[in-house]
Amino acid sequence: MKLSGLLSRTNHELPGVTGVARVDRRVSDLVRRVSPGDVAVFDLVDLDRRTAEALVAAEVVGVVNASPSISGRFPNLGPELLIEAGIPLIDNVGAVALREIKEGTKIRLHEGVVYAGERELAKGVEQNAESIADAMIEAKAGMSAQLEAFSANTIEFLRRERALVLDGVGVPEVYVPMRDRQVLVVAGGPSHAEQLRKLRKYIREYRPVLIGVDTGADTLHDAGYKPDVIVGDPDGIGTASLRAATEVVVPAQTDGHAPGLQRIQDLGIGAVTFPASGNAEDLALLLAEAHGASLVVTVGLRATLREFLDRGHSGSNPSTFLTRLKLGSKLVDGEAVATLHRSRVSMGVIVLLVTAAIAAMVAALAVSGVGHVYVDIVVDAWQSVVNWFKGFFS
Template identity: 60%
Template structure:
């Protein structure tokens, strides 16, 4: 056989799912770099729902996790989100896979194995809807230990931050007036995009102070709203949002060091620091509360025990319970506000009611002595309106 024939012979298609690998141990960095159709390679034990939602939104072809996506410590929600979206999940391929799989290289997944061409790079367990459901049932037994750790961290946070919680010590001053106003705090969390859509009428009517927590600032921008205040690591916020004119509050360590502050300064924007071990969401709530907000509406913030534990970072959640306890009756979940607006009478229903009333009035007049006069008036009015509209078109 001639050499040219061998060179032009088509290579058989290798089985499996192929795509460009995006590899990063830092999940937040990985999520910012992903493109549709790529394969996300990460290392996250107990994948949380926020990560899974971001992977679905990025339209990845598949996910390869070096760690177990469900370790059994507690029933985390991320893997179930991927299964519902039909995204393949190859689990527990091992830490060495983060070195073996090169960023930007085309890889192939087949029968639980990661290949580069025909070379095996790593292997793990293929998760299915049934395997995820079974693992979640078993993981419920780990809730007791997680709750104990959560309680211990909460007590420690109270010891360290009681002055902040009770008296607002360390809460920075901001240019935005919050006293006596309604405040809408938005984080890029659970179902924050559809919730913002449902709150459109509420925002338009009450004009609350808009606070974006991290990527929640970009969520507000995408929904057509300009944030008044941004709280969180500037690395999680777009340049457009940081330079929108909003006040920026950057979380800082106890010694005053604030990672990411230089980015705001480099952009020429002003920012203040908020020293505390609390997470950014709770800092935003404490800021609004201690500055006298009359009502704090939350979107995308953890609201249930399952959502708190789903983060898998009990230390970062230590401030959550106490913050919500301190905010008390001023704190309202955005879903409740959205339900109130959905229950209002729609514009169509009002028009229908108005039309029925007009018909009833006309009918009453027609059966009265003034009926003939009413008919004549309606006829003349209709003919006059017709001639006016006709004149507009003739011109």
């Protein structure tokens, strides 16, 4: 017992970060099953922002990447996000690490080395803010080549999905009416829950069609809204959100295979498939456009140049680029809508100010002793002001 206690104390005092290893070559599958306290182990060149956001949200305690998280092709955003969140990142440990590090075992990360207790399993480079900043500066030199590759991918995607992007061929029918209505599309991007909160007045006033994309559906449901349409893989969406939605659209591969469709069937929820090679966000936008939405407001969708390039290896960026061109002036970022809505002075505020001014004038006239002569005039003037504001805001 004494020896066991000594070993326990020694292991506890070993330096570094300790957690349960979750190992998977497919990062998309890994991020769905990691939990707080886990160490994510995968093989991904150029760690993108979306993956990093999912790892941060899952509260992993460390990340081990078999490949370089910044290859230098372009300044990708994922590593910086992990370091800002205080999550250790050990980089470029080699593909052999995925065999040496066993699923479910307790591992320790310290100074670029992966240990099981005191036994070394793999060794790489522990990234920090300085090393990532230097790598990002060097990576900016690779942007021109990445832009050329992006252009080629866009042309290839347009050849493959021309009918969908240009003519809407293949967009499934939905029963939720969207024609001549505003549509709010919520995806699980950065600060999307906060952005949605800022749009409460807009939602209350305009009552847009609510489309939740992947985890954005859960965000809508958690905020007290009923998603009209959910677009995404049901395996990554909460049961309560799926049951609350009026309709569910499941993206399918071009061969017809739709991940997550089995779960929908097990839950007894009706769904339609959307066969296309684009990502769920783009399919949601195309769905709204094809069904006649007058305006599409987005929350959690990203479309800056760096974000296009950040996901350049995924093959979905051409879809994103062309989809935004397709929607054109119909597409508005939710931050802009929230800012404009906050800056607009409501009729109630104006009426309150006018009321206060007239009340002050009446009080002044009454004090002067001649108020009774002008009361009728003031009342008539007030009624005229009210009628003018009604006409202005109608």
